[in-house]
Amino acid sequence: MTAARGELIAIEGVTKRYLTSSGPVEALHDVSLSVGEGDFCTLIGPSGCGKSTLLGMLGGLVAPDEGRLLVDGQPVTTPDPRRVATVFQDAGLFPWRTALQNVEFGLELQGVPAARRRRTASELLGPLGLSGFAEKYPRELSGGMKQRVAIGRALAIDAKILLMDEPFGALDEQTRVLMGEWLLDIWRRTRKTVIFVTHSLHEALFLSTRVAVMTARPGRIKSILELSMEYPRSVESPEMAALRAKLWSEIREESLRAMR
Amino acid sequence: MRVLWLRLGLLAALLAVWEVAGRAANPLLAVPPSAVLPALRDLLLLRSYPELPASLWLTLREIGAAYMLAVAAGLGCGFVLGMHRLVGRVWGPMLAALYAVPAVVWYPSLMLFFGLDAASKIAFGFLLGFFPITLSVLAGVRQVNPQFVTVARAYGAGAVTVFRRVMLPSMLFTLVGGLRTGLALCVIGVIVGEILGSKAGIGALINHAYGLLRTADYVALVLVTLLLVVGSDVLASLLERRARQWTE
Numbered sequence: 001m002t003a004a005r006g007e008l009i010a011i012e013g014v015t016k017r018y019l020t021s022s023g024p025v026e027a028l029h030d031v032s033l034s035v036g037e038g039d040f041c042t043l044i045g046p047s048g049c050g051k052s053t054l055l056g057m058l059g060g061l062v063a064p065d066e067g068r069l070l071v072d073g074q075p076v077t078t079p080d081p082r083r084v085a086t087v088f089q090d091a092g093l094f095p096w097r098t099a100l101q102n103v104e105f106g107l108e109l110q111g112v113p114a115a116r117r118r119r120t121a122s123e124l125l126g127p128l129g130l131s132g133f134a135e136k137y138p139r140e141l142s143g144g145m146k147q148r149v150a151i152g153r154a155l156a157i158d159a160k161i162l163l164m165d166e167p168f169g170a171l172d173e174q175t176r177v178l179m180g181e182w183l184l185d186i187w188r189r190t191r192k193t194v195i196f197v198t199h200s201l202h203e204a205l206f207l208s209t210r211v212a213v214m215t216a217r218p219g220r221i222k223s224i225l226e227l228s229m230e231y232p233r234s235v236e237s238p239e240m241a242a243l244r245a246k247l248w249s250e251i252r253e254e255s256l257r258a259m260r
Numbered sequence: 261m262r263v264l265w266l267r268l269g270l271l272a273a274l275l276a277v278w279e280v281a282g283r284a285a286n287p288l289l290a291v292p293p294s295a296v297l298p299a300l301r302d303l304l305l306l307r308s309y310p311e312l313p314a315s316l317w318l319t320l321r322e323i324g325a326a327y328m329l330a331v332a333a334g335l336g337c338g339f340v341l342g343m344h345r346l347v348g349r350v351w352g353p354m355l356a357a358l359y360a361v362p363a364v365v366w367y368p369s370l371m372l373f374f375g376l377d378a379a380s381k382i383a384f385g386f387l388l389g390f391f392p393i394t395l396s397v398l399a400g401v402r403q404v405n406p407q408f409v410t411v412a413r414a415y416g417a418g419a420v421t422v423f424r425r426v427m428l429p430s431m432l433f434t435l436v437g438g439l440r441t442g443l444a445l446c447v448i449g450v451i452v453g454e455i456l457g458s459k460a461g462i463g464a465l466i467n468h469a470y471g472l473l474r475t476a477d478y479v480a481l482v483l484v485t486l487l488l489v490v491g492s493d494v495l496a497s498l499l500e501r502r503a504r505q506w507t508e
Contacts, residue, residue: 058470062411079414079415079416080416081415081416086414088414094411094426094429105412105415106416107414109416109417134346139396157415204370
């Protein structure tokens with residue numbers, strides 16, 4: 001299924017330990033994963049299983065203790081916004097910048113001239129559903145809007161890869177479902193490769209081409225599900241129901257281990 | 261508009277109270293505004309103190325030197341202490357303790373070290389201005405949301421860009437507040453230093469006037485000093501506005 005697409009991301013035997021006051025803790029143990037170009041790959045697993053750490057490594061913000069990560073065949077050592085854009089869990093918008101200026105941020109750091117980056121950012125606001133909000137500051141926006149601005153900031157730099165760390169985790173259920181549909185639409189139009197961290201079974205099944213289930217700490221890849229159903233997907237279809245049951249049984253096992 | 265009228269009304273009322281109380285008091289100790297006005301005129305026409313312009317200029321230069329030193333040292337120390345957690349934790353309480361000591365207690369030794377001339381005034385102004393600036397930088401650095409630094413780094417920001425685009429705007433209000441307080445305290449330090457012991461400067465004139473019980477001249481000099489202080493704060497607020505434009 002994914003073999004037909006070229007491999008874009010390769011995670012090879014990555015291990016990460018953190019030093020805490022009670023000694024070293026292994027966050028990730030020997031994780032390997034390969035993601036094809038254009039994939040929507042979801043990482044799901046119990047809290048503290050190192051999903052965010054893995055994402056941070058792909059973004060070049062965290063260095064692995066062992067193993068390596070390749071993007072386009074090149075090892076990731078530092079953040080490279082030309083290839084990878086990140087959307088963080090709690091938006092992380094700069095409160096002293098307007099929505100438009102926040103979307104422009106990445107382009108500004110890349111030295112894109114003011115007029116051009118303004119145009120790029122303005123054109124993005126429409127599909128983001130933020131047309132009338134260019135001059136608003138983050139505090140004047142709802143949670144869903146803020147997260148869309150953050151996604152706009154990531155899309156503006158037009159990197160191939162979009163890393164999303166529980167982007168809708170802080171939103172209410174309804175907004176969350178709508179944002180998922182909206183993201184799907186964006187993904188299908190822009191053909192980005194997305195790595196998406198979530199706790200939500202619904203999001204994983206509704207959005208992904210593949211789902212990687214991670215184990216409780218130290219995080220490993222427990223299993224990988226390939227989802228080949230057409231979009232938009234109906235959660236009620238028997239196929240989805242079966243997948244959901246399967247996914248839940250795997251996650252349940254790990255979540256129980258994490259709670260112990 | 262209404263506020264302006266109310267302010268003027270309040271000012272007039274205060275002057276009236278001062279006039280009445282001033283006339284009733286011993287003329288050697290207190291003077292009413294009606295006596296201050298001629299003294300102020302004599303002062304500004306350089307009749308009572310012909311050395312006024314030279315004194316003001318000296319005081320201004322002392323303030324300028326003290327403030328520049330305080331800003332440089334305050335920003336430097338503040339950022340070093342703020343960025344290096346360990347150094348900050350070792351020195352932080354010490355700074356706060358030193359700040360709590362009434363700075364005047366250091367002045368005699370400053371005079372011994374730096375003499376009666378400008379140097380001891382500059383040192384004292386510096387000492388007063390340095391602490392609020394350092395402490396505001398320290399507080400400002402702590403205000404920076406680490407998430408914002410991570411975001412900026414993810415989008416390719418190096419250390420300098422993180423500083424300019426994230427740290428400065430995050431801490432701007434605290435920092436500018438500290439710089440303003442620092443300036444006010446530098447002014448106070450220099451003038452107090454001059455009053456406590458000096459041969460020249462506006463403080464020396466004030467000292468001279470009240471030492472000779474030339475109360476009207478003394479009050480006129482205080483009014484000129486007031487102008488100086490208000491002027492420096494206006495200047496600081498202009499700089500504040502510039503700083504805000506610069507970070508946008």
